Amino acid sequence: MNEALILALKISGIGIAGVFLFMTLFYFVIIGIDKLFPPENKMKQTSGQSGDSYEDEFH
């Protein structure tokens, strides 16, 4: 196996684990702040607005 391939496999392993770690962390952030700051009187209802507002893409 060439050196670049071995490096790519190593980086892929760590990279996939890393991105799952980050997303799991953000999952707990969402759970945490949602519990810490429950909806007040002036709330934002998630229903129905998102799908309508995403009209254009700028990537």
Add this chain to the structure above:
Amino acid sequence: MEFSDLMPAIAGMTWKHLVMIGVGFTLIFLAIKKQYEPTLLLPMGFGAVLANIPYSAVLTHEGSIIKGALDVFFDAGIATEVFPLLIFIAIGAMIDFSPLFQRPILLLFGAAAQFGIFITMVLATLVGFGIEEAASIGIIGAADGPTSIIVANQLAPRLLGPISVAAYSYMALVPIIQPPVIKLLTSRKERLMRMRSDANKRVSRTTLIMFPILVTVLAGLISPDSTPLIGFLMFGNLIRECGVLNSLSKTAQNELANLVTILLGITIASTMTADRFVQWDTILILGLGIFAFVFDTAGGVLFAKLMNIFLPEDKKVNPMVGACGISAFPMSARVIHGMGLKEDPHNYLLMPAISTNVGGQIGSVIVGGLILLLVPLFM
């Protein structure tokens, strides 16, 4: 006086220039006629024509006193990464993260659907690319133009042109690339699966303000290389959610996005010169880019199927939704919603698809930051 002195552009024209001018025309055609990512492909197409007229003064040539305008834009906006980062502010201002709070578990698909990036990176090394170039090619699978530009600019600047073209072109082809892969990996019964609706769940404003701040701090502390990517995205989102900067939020979503998109597209084209673009590598990159999108989609779908083994009956996920974990936003969510309706006209998957797609936005910038961190570390 010779003909080449009188008409240097005509005399200097080679078949490679003609090919690139043809590529420019094709991008313009796709943008206007097929409406494939027109905001980017049209400036890129026109820029490709400009950059491939021999001795065109939009580029700096040997011995010229004045710098070409496209080179000036490139040095100011791409080499410094200012343009893609400004686009991130605009994207952040456009994203509503609240759907993610309905079912936060869907955030994990934003990780699973980055699988194609790494598979493609491995494939790229197998066909002979070095690790830096392979990583830059793999990042096409992020389905995220600015991230692709930043990673390619840092790791493989010579491949910036083809990588940008592949990233933006395939993003536009999501409705063509994703459905066959999803159908191949799912049964009709799985595609008919309905998801419990959490559409009435409410989210406080404080939560939506805290989210971009906490995510930036956490990501920055763990992976400082991801700070510009995630930071600018979340800064744009904070402007949107804070509630006191509505004017700035609208400006970021409209004027800033439009201005920078024009400059970004035409500036990227300065790298699409005949000598750099008309190469075997370009064809390989375009081919590998498709692999990246296919494996991203497969990663998301297969991860959903895996999760369904462990999830209780009322929380199972329609595997098609897993495919929205890519960053092509909101196109991927729309495609999946459309596929769901096609199978069952009463199966509305838009909200979970949007939630997953938003997760994909975060996932792609995190992967970009990780690659920028890991590749130099292993070199």
